Amino acid sequence: MESVLRLHQLHKAYAEFVLDHIDLEVPGGYVTGLIGPNGAGKTTTIKLIMNLIRADSGGVEVFGLKHDRHEIQIKDRVGYVGEEQFFYEQRSAAWTGNFVSHFFSAWDPDAFDHYLDRFELPPKKRIKKYSKGMKVKLSLAIALSHAPELIILDEPTSGLDPVVRRExxxxxxxxxxxxxxxxxISSHITDDIERIADYIVYMVQGRIAIYASKDELLSSWKTIHFKQDSVPASVLESLEHVETQMFGSTGITRDFPVIEGDLTEGISSGSIRVESVGLDDILIALVNGD
Amino acid sequence: MLRLIQKFSLMYAFYLAMYAFLMFPLLNYDRISGPDTENPIYIFYQGGFLIWMVLGALWAHENMEHKTNAYRFLRTLPLGGIKIIGAKFTLVFMSVFLFIVYQSGMIRILTGSAQLATATWQYLCVLGSLCLILAGLAYMGIYRFGFVVFGKLLLGIWMLLFLSPILLRQFILPPLKLTVDDVLGFVTGLNWVAVSLIGTALFWAMLPLAARINIHGKV
Amino acid sequence: MFIVISPLNPDPMYKQVTDQIKDAIADGSLKPEDRLPSIREMARELKISEITIKRAYTDLENEGYILTRSGLGSFIADINRAKLRREKLVQARNEIRKILNTGKRFGIEPSDLVDIIQKLGDDK
Structure with missing residues (x-):
């Protein structure tokens, strides 16, 4: 599996926040989701990849090219939607399309018109009068209209209504x-990522907490509900964040395949119940685990 | 890059046009209509105006770019810093050049004096070189300190520049026992070809520096 | 009493509550005259809305599983276990029908299933 994007010991320190020597390889042809709470370093990582900010140390390679030396070539092949959208706002979407068309080697004006139409963006209206969601959609239209091989999106769906988000x-x-x-794609709406991602990267406090395939993740993480004193000690050990209330206890495990055997008896007698987790359950466990 | 120059050219075109149609006739009224064609004070003023006009266009352009977050938009496109800032430098250079050609050419046509036109040309080439260096420094300042801070400073300098001929003539030169003629004499005494070459070379050498600062600077 | 509310369960939440309380009555962990937690308490512990719990308690009361004494709370009624048993039998019948249908697709005969049930029963 060839990696399209490689981060090597990427480091960036701010007064309040440190992105701490990140290593990451994003495989080509798949969707990789970047999940983390606000302030975990998702946006910083993406800005570093796009060479919008300078790293203190470490390297970024996109398509096997150094991201700072081959910036123009890389940006020509990357579709980028940032967390904030910037345009010449006195101008229209049509003008913007024409303007940027001069800079992309594979710009497809028909595709751009198609996306404007599909996203219901009035081409002649000043961008200033667009809503936040419309600006995101315009940014997406540009990102998708120059045949990008890699699409990088920073919280693209946060300003969109559910219908457009799904689309x-x-x-x-x-x-x-x-x-x-x-x-x-980075998002704190884990729902979006859960639907489409093949690989998941969890970022917590400037570090990569987990990097795994989604299927692997969802089959090894489970929520376990159990009657007090009904589980063996070995199970209890692998449970995190056990909460006990009047009607039983609940914990989350990241080693379900390991403890599965110890649970069968409890499951058949009804004193243990196993439930699938969502990506946000894992995020909450990781964040609270710190 | 042509497309960028075209996009950026608005303010430069505006300032050049304003000079050509408004300031030039005003500044040269006496010389064109009267017999007093040889008064050096006229040439003296043109130099200040060149710098004032180009820096004015630069400030107005950057102010507009700052307000629209233009750099942050452009940086997402396949354009390196060199291309973006190169377009800006090209506009500065073109403006200086056009100003010098226009000014000297008009003097030649209107006064019929080849000697005066040549003197104007040589004098403006020296001042134009100074202007290029100031513009390059201005860009580095903007990229290093951000437009919010450095833009204000630049605006202050720009206003002072407008008063500088008067300040120079009234307050700075008399105590030094110098006259406008002495200044002009000094400037025209310089090897204008050498100064122009040095100024131009320095200006373009500042482009990669400015681009390096800009890529991650605060704009 | 062991109650788990699952958003993944297609049953509505109030039904998940009533079913599990009935289970607790059936296995004897709730006995007649035992006091149930108040609606508010139950809602807080299970992290679901009070309206849902209220609906569950109303249903249980209508079906005769609990009694509400004003000012005192809700108590397990002295119901005959036969009623519970009947209800469970209906459920079991539905489950077995599902298993039979699945089995048919794989060529598993009802007699094979009877064997399995017999054997599992012997193990207990």
Missing amino acids: VIDLLHRAAAEENKTVL
């Missing part, structure tokens, strides 16, 4: 599945 997510999924594009 955007499906669009990205199709890009990865059918057109073999690579997608790196």
